[in-house]
Amino acid sequence: MERDGRSLEDGATISGDVVVVGAGPAGLAVAWSLAEQGTKVIVLEGGGLQPDAESSALHEGEIVGGVLPTTAGDRTSLTEITAAGFGGTTQLWAGHIQPLAERDLEPQPFHDVGGWPIGYDELKRWYDPASRFLHFGAGSSVEEARSRSGLPEPPDLGDGFGEALVLTRVYSFADEQRDAIVEHPNIDLVHHANVTQLRTDPSGAVVESAEVRTLDGTTWSATAPKVVLACGGIGNPRLMLASTDHHPAGIGNDHDLVGRYYTDHPKAFGWVLASSLDVTAWEFLNSSAAHDEQVDRGDGVMVTRTDHVYLRLADDALSERGWPWAQAECFFTPGAPTDRRAELAGIDLLGADAASMAVVVLTTEQPLDPDSRVTLGEDTDELGRRRPVVDWRVPDAHADTVADMARLLGVELGARGLGRLWDATDRLRIDLGTFDANRVIETIELDPPPAPDAALQWRTSYHQMCTTRMAEDPGEGVVDADCRVHGMDNLWVAGTSVFATGAGYVPTLTGVALALRLADHLRAAS
Amino acid sequence: MTHPIGRRRFLVATAAVGGVSAVAGCADDGTDDPAPDGSTDDGALPAGLAAIGGGYLEANPKLTEAELVEGLPAGVDGTAPPTLQLDQAAEAIAADFGADRVERVNGWWLSTTEARICALGVMRA
Numbered sequence: 129m130e131r132d133g134r135s136l137e138d139g140a141t142i143s144g145d146v147v148v149v150g151a152g153p154a155g156l157a158v159a160w161s162l163a164e165q166g167t168k169v170i171v172l173e174g175g176g177l178q179p180d181a182e183s184s185a186l187h188e189g190e191i192v193g194g195v196l197p198t199t200a201g202d203r204t205s206l207t208e209i210t211a212a213g214f215g216g217t218t219q220l221w222a223g224h225i226q227p228l229a230e231r232d233l234e235p236q237p238f239h240d241v242g243g244w245p246i247g248y249d250e251l252k253r254w255y256d257p258a259s260r261f262l263h264f265g266a267g268s269s270v271e272e273a274r275s276r277s278g279l280p281e282p283p284d285l286g287d288g289f290g291e292a293l294v295l296t297r298v299y300s301f302a303d304e305q306r307d308a309i310v311e312h313p314n315i316d317l318v319h320h321a322n323v324t325q326l327r328t329d330p331s332g333a334v335v336e337s338a339e340v341r342t343l344d345g346t347t348w349s350a351t352a353p354k355v356v357l358a359c360g361g362i363g364n365p366r367l368m369l370a371s372t373d374h375h376p377a378g379i380g381n382d383h384d385l386v387g388r389y390y391t392d393h394p395k396a397f398g399w400v401l402a403s404s405l406d407v408t409a410w411e412f413l414n415s416s417a418a419h420d421e422q423v424d425r426g427d428g429v430m431v432t433r434t435d436h437v438y439l440r441l442a443d444d445a446l447s448e449r450g451w452p453w454a455q456a457e458c459f460f461t462p463g464a465p466t467d468r469r470a471e472l473a474g475i476d477l478l479g480a481d482a483a484s485m486a487v488v489v490l491t492t493e494q495p496l497d498p499d500s501r502v503t504l505g506e507d508t509d510e511l512g513r514r515r516p517v518v519d520w521r522v523p524d525a526h527a528d529t530v531a532d533m534a535r536l537l538g539v540e541l542g543a544r545g546l547g548r549l550w551d552a553t554d555r556l557r558i559d560l561g562t563f564d565a566n567r568v569i570e571t572i573e574l575d576p577p578p579a580p581d582a583a584l585q586w587r588t589s590y591h592q593m594c595t596t597r598m599a600e601d602p603g604e605g606v607v608d609a610d611c612r613v614h615g616m617d618n619l620w621v622a623g624t625s626v627f628a629t630g631a632g633y634v635p636t637l638t639g640v641a642l643a644l645r646l647a648d649h650l651r652a653a654s
Numbered sequence: 655m656t657h658p659i660g661r662r663r664f665l666v667a668t669a670a671v672g673g674v675s676a677v678a679g680c681a682d683d684g685t686d687d688p689a690p691d692g693s694t695d696d697g698a699l700p701a702g703l704a705a706i707g708g709g710y711l712e713a714n715p716k717l718t719e720a721e722l723v724e725g726l727p728a729g730v731d732g733t734a735p736p737t738l739q740l741d742q743a744a745e746a747i748a749a750d751f752g753a754d755r756v757e758r759v760n761g762w763w764l765s766t767t768e769a770r771i772c773a774l775g776v777m778r779a
Binding site: 474535539 | 700701702703705706737740747748750751752754756758760761762763764765768
């Protein structure tokens, strides 16, 4: 069932077996999985069943530190990277899923803290259920999806490049999931219900209620023996830091770790590929008709956009160099004027063989930084809650690593006769909000005036991770391997905020896999 | 006797090894390909190559012509048009990338051999 939180009486208390705070993909995965097994679940969602501006404004906050803003230089809104309402951040989601690799979970030299406290096999077994929950069909692996689709094999770029394909569905998760949730007899979805704080018993170890305030001014509470936070990488620490009745520094924050290690997959723009590849010959990558057919069938298979090719540096190559995960996204530019492409590829080394040109974006895992964090500011929202302050930091040394990665990419492409890479980091300035690779090629200056600051520009991948990271040691993380908040008896966290590291790309599938695993754990613990 | 592999054909061949049909409309008819930019067999140094050669010399101002030739494959000595020399050096260029012998010239990541051929072209122009 679903109801509007504004319709509950002031001072009311509602009860269930489990309270889930947040109706994004992770929260809904926990709720649905538990409900299917007979557990009565209350889901509290601050927004509505459809997005609305008033609820969205409650996500607004302050951005400091200079890495965000996210797109155009004058945009500083957290509402650009988070979303209120049913479906949560899937409203902003490109519909990509990709499982992590085994290496992603291992301790890495570029992090000052340990790796994931769970083994890869433990995570992997939840990928297929997560894929089904996200309506991607039976299998989460590219190989299975390719097999189902009957699409041709993709080009094999040889050693040095790893699997770079992602599964994509262009669809609305919220629209497809809504009926299954709101009609579920064991789910009580209460929307427009914003949780202001979690109240604990005097020991501070047991959450007794989630306190709710609505934009109509009513206040009420929800209680259950178990509480799961699933408000996202910014919302989870925001609520934990605001829950101070028996925890002056915030719930679960005895080690001052809640909100720290804020991590994204920083994107660096600045390279151009003059390639001998005729991407129109990549039938597999241009199978938009096949894609539409797949979507219609509900199988959800598409590998990439027509003009968009992923090149992923192989895990072995990365491990050998002690580098984090990295992927090059090549935005080919079939629409750029031919003479302009010829001018830019005017190195003439490829000459007429420069069949195509791409703007290259390097997306990477970033080293964890405890000073990259979410805190609470002094400003408050319409409900009196302190707004979040996001200070996303990318360590300076990471820029050097990315420059080295670009060099390796240039070498690997050259060695295969696939093209030459041009480092244009001193002349490319990208506005993601209006990003058009063809336009970039059209306007890039060959001889720009010296840039006052040629430092790499980091851009967001719209991923917010690690702010309640998972670690066995309470001194290194906020939740344990079961996603239970250290020091708390009945509080768990779901979603990408529990990631121990940023790891590989596109976190939604892994976030949902961990949420389903958490539901299984909660069921077993009953 | 073997014929030097055309650069264009080399690109196609190496890409094909990777399973990619690389260049549309590139006929493998066993003949030498036309010069890539259509204007190079007359010995003129295309602007792009001149820029690379100039950039390389600017970064290595003490290099002499003899030293440049010394670092190039046998038979590539700057007497033929640079575009043909690049064709002749295709295998050496691929080997450069394989062995991480690369140069950053005017922002481009290039093989040392191709950068030196361009530099030689500038010196001889």
